[in-house]
Amino acid sequence: MKPGNFSKFVTIATLVFFYLPILVVVIFSFNSSKSPEWTGFSLKWYVQLFTSTRYLHIWRTFFNSILVGTTASLTAVVIGTFGAIAMYLGSPRFKKLMWTTTYIPFVIPDIIIGVSLLIFFVTIRLQLSLFTVYIAHVTFSIPYTMMIILTRLQDFDKTIIEAAYDLGATKSVVLRKIIVPIAMPGIVAAFFMAFTLSIDDFVITFFVAGPNATTLPLQIFSMIRFGISPVINAISSLLLLGTIFISFLLRRYVRYII
Template sequence: MEAKNVKPGNFARLVLILILLFFYIPIFILVIFSFNSSKSPEWTGFSLKWYYQLFTSSRHIWRTFFNSLIVGISASLISSIIGTLGAISMYLGSKKFKKILWTTTYIPFVIPDIIIGVSLLVFFSAIKLQLSLFTIFLAHVTFSIPYTMMIILTRLEDFDKSVIEAAYDLGATSFVALRKVIIPIALPGIVAAFFMAFTLSIDDFVITFFVAGPGSTTLPLQIFSMVRFGISPVINAISTLLLVGTIFISIFLRKYVRYII
């Protein structure tokens, strides 16, 4: 009796489903147990007391959350500006210049985070810069720039340079062409780059661990310090809220980019 041939499409679909289940089941369990009435890993009943405790008795968590928010927004804004300028220079530059800049920009993608964190710590110590939220901000700008630059460059490369040349032929100056042609073309990429940098910043632990000073704890560092003493349902609650916030940003970003394209 001959074995039935398994279609490649069905096999690939099955593998994809298993991978998605592997990724999403732990997240689903975390969300469910954020509503558990007890600290035990077994379901004992529905309760919102961990969310109540998060909003009423966890000032230290909210302080670290606002630290992450301040660093994330400011670092994302600066890295998006620098990434935009870098992407435009690569887009309009010569092939040789583009190749050199592309290579130097690509290197941070393959360098382990721990090496970046240690090197930044050594650098800040060498220039005698005290570790604080400012050093975290500088570190987050540093590792976010390659991502923002590549995202914006990908957007620009979808358009022909003849559009810019046409603007010059119609009498536009370099500044006018930048403001009225290049920036509007790159705008969806700039928005996407900003939110990508923000996600990377607010989620980063390894690099932040090395460059954070006293009183400059971010949310990932706070969660790590809490996990060392056992998994608290409060961590499940704040993780659930972060998950909901991330989904909301993703939906907003998708609709916004689709609207302005």
């Protein structure tokens, strides 16, 4: 087999390995039976998901995930934006120190972060709740937002800032009128990245969530322990559809603004 054909084969096989399980989940969300065998097409699991009172708890956990994801992503983007600007405008020594410090969370296992945050919350006697989940999600989202925004700023010519200062612009004007607009595609991309990480997180949330602070991944995990329900397939398919839609909007936005 030629090297080029072998590379294509490996790529296609890898993509099939990654996406086939997702396709199976989507297909069986339309299965008319609870059994793992296909028995016919039906929308009844989607109808039950939206109409049955048995699944109200799923929607409560879904809105918990949306609330935490939105607020944590906004906070992480604000902190990450200022951090990226500081790294971009800072000295090489400061940039190297910040880069090393920011990179460390990427290589630390999630379970270590979850346990350490749990110990921290217990030490300061902070009751586990949605607020502790929010703090945890902000914590692990900041490095991602900072790196994405910094990548956008690295293509920006600093002489424009110097020219603005020469023309009498203040630091706040330079920040609002030059730096933030230039970094905006990176800021938007960083927000959606943080939101995706937040709404999808299970390991860290498992350690820091209180009894009344269940998010959707925790709820799905607790339901799977008693067997895989087609309703889980249905809500997973809806989440997948929402993720694809957000990715499409983000791509259109970035292409438009660039």
